[in-house]
Amino acid sequence: MQKLIASAAATAAALGLSACAHMAPSTPVFSQAALPDAVKVPAGHRVVMETVGVGEITYECKPKANAAGAFEWVFVGPKADLNNRAGVKQGSYYGPPATWVSNDGSQFTGTQVAVSPATAGSIPLQLVKANPATGVGVMKDVTYVQRVATKGGVAPASACDAAAVGRKEIVKYQADYIFWKAA
Template identity: 65%
Template sequence: VGTYFGPPATWQAKDGSKVTGTQLAVAPSSPGNLPYQLVKANPAEGKGAMSDVSYIQRVALKGGVAPSAECTAANKGKQEVVKYQADYIFWAAN
């Protein structure tokens, strides 16, 4: 359907339309998972799937929390892979 990248948080549809947003609210999910999130969409760039999006919700979360290990000189340059999965619901007023 599309991709998510940032900063700033950006959702881009395969048709090239894209939207950024401003976080309105978060709510805790289960331990080890990112929080639920509600975002108010900014005006979209381009015409397409993202054109009329007004809100975006992040739900069904799995992972995404940074490792608990501290950054120290001993682990300088070490990379960690943090798995993350979520569903995003796009709300449009039509």
């Protein structure tokens, strides 16, 4: 009888652990295989965080440099929430200068290394080299951040002419921001 009880307890424990394993969330690991070489992070780095940036980019209508009588929409800056894959806010992104901030207070600025075209109507993919972070937290020791899976964010389609100079327009966008540290 004791053997039967011990066997039943062992089976129940194994089933319990198995059930827990199925409930554990899977953490997707970003793959750069499909990305253009220009925006791939160099070997020797690993993904430490994946976020989905949801926000807006501001543009301003200005006279075009060295082109009398011509005008263009000029990038002013972004503002976005950085959410995890479940939609929970992890931090924010804004600029200039391009700044990524975690909810834990750590943050860094970065310098663009490369861009590559995205789908029509979307801002380019981007590779950014991180400057040393401030604060202690998830952003500490980040070496690169990639902007991938972009949707929207391109300059407005509305007219930018002499009558519109100084007008600002806000365009919605979304992009995945992938954070890397040295392996």
